[in-house]
Amino acid sequence: VLADSESAVILRLRGPLDLKCQLDCIDEVPMQKAISRTFEALRLQVKSESCVLAVCNSPVLIWPNKSVFEEITPDAPFEDIFQFIQTRTPGPASAPILTRTVQKSHLLCATLPMDCAVWSSWSDTIKDGCERLMKALTRQLFEMEKVTLQCMKGTTLRVPEPLHFLLPEPNGLVTVVFPRGEPDKELEAQRRELHGQFELPDNRPFFRRANAYHFPNEPYKDGYLRNPHTVLTHPTLDNGKVYLVQGIYSYHHYMQDRMDDNGWGCAYRSLQTICSWFQQQGYVERGVPSHKEIQQALVEVGDKQASFVGSRQWIGSIEVQAVLNHLLGVTSKIMFVSQGSELASKGRELANHFMTEGTPVMIGGGVLAHTILGVAWSETTGEIRYLILDPHYTGAEDLQVITEKGWCGWKGPDFWDQTAYYNLCLPQRPRVI
């Protein structure tokens, strides 16, 4: 599987390996030894000549340990592989093979989900790329063995599962093996160790499951657009800098989820966008709340009467803050601006917010709610622009329409109602890993 960016390529190797281990007894030490032996056997298998790599959607086959390359030459640069890749309809699945063994024993049977990824560049040769992938594969088997043995509890084993994380430079793409199914809160000690190993700050998460890298060729299945602002050209102001939301959010707007909230739901949608940010950065596991769940939360904190649920009543930034607190445990700062014209002077505060918290900001006033995703501000001239995500959009998830028509776009200070008062809800990032 190949993914591309401007000059770098990610090579990804995936496939199931069967872990089959016959255990004569289920005492801890012999079990561990048997498991280690099985992993060693697997490592030998992947080093053997019978190991074959197939490049997805192409006829290219590679025997890395035999230096046999079908359809392609080993010294060719990786770019050449692209000419072979085309989408094909999948062929018939191969038949399963059954074996029957008559013997009394305990059989440990699992499928190891091998998944290695290495950075490469277009000019690297295929041979080099394969060598690096195979090395990564062997290393992964070692790590899987370690994690399997560490997480053994009596006779229960957890399948080791690799996850990829894109860390800030100079670390780049890193693969970590975690026990499958173990919730994030049980893995804090492992995460702390990883933070130390990679010299990462200890007040923001990098290794929660939600932080796992999203490969460019894997579309999100929920249908929401992610970070539509990344396709925009950011404004260049004299001595100006751009300060943006950090991380990933989904675009929530009118009419989604079969909910007709046209004309009343804009603050709800902005709140949903903010919740999606906290979920995708790994701070919370709960999904984005629906309008009803938002209303229910407000009743629960005593801000609204029970009759509020199911209504089409408007809410504002104070309610947004209350729901973020109640449902997500997130606190927020409220900024009050007595008239819209004053927003032009809030450049420093907004810049600081995006630098330290990096969360999307909900702004309410002049009957409209919007989400501020960033600010372009010049300290010397005071010029300012706001990156706005507009929840009033009623159309389909069409990135082109959304960015060309300005539903996600840069606006000037005249965007705001100059005489109306505004409240901004600035969610604060919890200082946890």
Next chain:
Amino acid sequence: MSKVTFKITLTSDPRLPYKVLSVPESTPFTAVLKFAAEEFKVPSATSAIITNGKVKGRNSPSSVAGNVFLKHGSELRIIPRDRVGGQGDCISLSMA
């Protein structure tokens, strides 16, 4: 009974008038909001109290004046709540 003192500023008035209120520390904070709003002649239902401090959440109705004072200090601001909903997809000035 101990009392706590708050200085509450009305931020929606450009002259930033303020009132100093002394209340028993067990007073529910919602009562403080109501009283302050009445003093300033603004509707309490559409007002909220925030602090000057860095992080502030809306107090749950169960919190009392004493706790608010300990957590956030004595400088508070009363702001008008925004209630927004929009008028459909033809509102924004820069839409085509």
